[in-house]
Amino acid sequence: MTTTRSDTRTQRIAVQQVLAPQAELVLEPRPRLHLRGRTFDLTVKSDLILQALTELAQGADVEGAAARSGVTRDLGSALPWSMLLRKLDAVGAMLYRLPGNASEPLAELVPLTRGPVALPPRTRDLTAWTPNRAATVRIEDNRLVLQAPDAWCQVYLSPGAAAAWAEAAARQVPTAPWWPEFARILAAAGALREKPPVADEMLWSVAEWAAYLHSRLPDTVSGFAGTYRGAKIVPVPPARWEPGATTVVDLPTPDLDLLARTDPSLTTVSEARRSRREHDGDRPITLDQLSELLYRVARVRGVLRGEGAEAVDRPVPAGGALHEVEVFVASQHCDGLDPGLWWYDGHEHRLVQIAGVGRDLERLVGFATSATLQTKPPQVLLQFAARPARLLTKYESIGYALMAKHTGVLMHAVYLAAEAMGLATCAVGAGDGSAFAAATGRGLGELAPVGEMTLGSRLPEDVDEEGAG
Structure with a gap:
């Protein structure tokens, strides 16, 4: 898994894939992942993979962990490392981050229950995609969160990203240099749709459609049924x-x-x-x-x-x-x-x-x-x-x-x-x-x-x- 980059005249944008904060990597006595009350054993076949995993646990993004450990340059480690990342992604332990200033990222694409979370390729033209009318913004833990009701991931928004989403919702193309990368995050979260909704879906009000989907699709919510939250x-x-x-x-x-x-x-x-x-x-x-x-x-x-x-x-x-x-x-x-x-x-x-x-x-x-x-x-x-x-x-x-x-x-x-x-x-x-x-x-x-x-x-x-x- 590689990090996609986009060069502009004003700044260089990199969407980073990092370990989700709620995911806990334990390396001793054997590598394991603790996530949402579950424990996953991890297969580590080389010291390079262990070093890369350590970098990941300490906050490095996937590309940085690979570069510092050299895991992708070793023929015997590159494929097992890629497979290990796929497992972490599949269980919802990874998120995508669009860096901003030192204190706050511009946006984060976070899985609710599971993965994998896949961004459209950088070559994909998203200019014709339309905002999802059912996507809503709410406040969660003092942050703005954007979610489409049928998606199993959500987007944490900085004020700048929220302003860009407001422009997109008004069918305007945002001028921020990082918009193309942010659009990929929105597309992965279902906030931008390639095709407009079908007529039957338009019969639902936004509130009723969201309430229905969240009560019938467990992966669209962080907690489902008898959690006693x-x-x-x-x-x-x-x-x-x-x-x-x-x-x-x-x-x-x-x-x-x-x-x-x-x-x-x-x-x-x-x-x-x-x-x-x-x-x-x-x-x-x-x-x-x-x-x-x-x-x-x-x-x-x-x-x-x-x-x-x-x-x-x-x-x-x-x-x-x-x-x-x-x-x-x-x-x-x-x-x-x-x-x-x-x-x-x-x-x-x-x-x-x-x-x-x-x-x-x-x-x-x-x-x-x-x-x-x-x-x-x-x-x-x-x-x-x-x-x-x-x-x-x-x-x-x-x-x-x-x-x-x-x-x-x-x-x-x-x-x-x-x-x-x-x-x-x-x-x-x-x-x-x-x-x-x-x-x-x-x-x-x-x-x-x-x-x-x-x-x-x-x-x-x-x-x-x-x-x-």
Whole structure:
């Protein structure tokens, strides 16, 4: 592997390949590489290779290490040295650096999980390549980071490199003398694309496309799934949320044995299930009915000490048995329950009042009313809200995807239970997160609304409802 050079009138540019900071080379008692919790044994067949490897471990770039050791001038060492570099590159231990001043490089191309990271050859014409619309810049460890969502490497940017990227994003050719080399780094990171995106990809918003790819392509993120990275930032929250409210309504416990004998079959319920948006205003849903539905789908059957966090047993499944999704009840017209916003305490099977009637609650319910194309508010709005820290202290990159899946599981359980009970329910496509935050007095980082459903009494059988689905 050689370092590519580019001579200009003002300065000489050299893209250097160096050992990544997180990679630790240990030479005694035998050569090994420690990287991201894994250890790799290294084959060193000559003293020259060992010397070059030592230079690399001390911060030299590949070309400098080879020059000082003379490893590439020895016929018996050149090929094994090249193969050793390929192994280091393949496991993600190498990065490319575009030198700047003494204190900071212009840019660094860093693998997230694995390699090899390959730059286009210097002879490749990149002038017709276009900026990737999905590439984003964020702050990480006090540095700017550029990443395309489908790439397994990212680029650390100096202010000068960030300005050059901004010029490229505006379809201008940067005038910096090091731009041709920087463009190679951008191309390797997927920030410059040879071909424009296909039409199907353009349907996604940038945020949704990135969230999807990072939850499905493990190599595009530095940590994936159950890493417990979040537990190093904040303590793992307990299974039970404590809202600190005092107004409580104890709920009657339904007879599950009786329900097991009298419920319609799963096939019957599944085939009859449909979204029912309108409610019978003359015969509102009762507190007993609401209690039964909540008990069927969201009660807590037990709490166990799990791996790093308390595990919760509910009638519905959840990843890691963490059950981060809480159920809130916005009561408008429920016989036996005052209007207001209530939290369902599945541990004690009771409702705890979070807020009374007010403008914020009206906004929350009003949004659901409009979203379901109704003129009257639902008798009850079920609001599902996640406690993100319950999930994100364990799961990395896939956290929001799991929250959405868990919400879908709960919604389906509500659909089946409501159908079996003869109630009307309908999932809502979106909700007003700011209204929920204002009504609860909790930030979205503590309670993140992730789904809504209307719930109420069903219209008489001889009254048809338009728009059911």
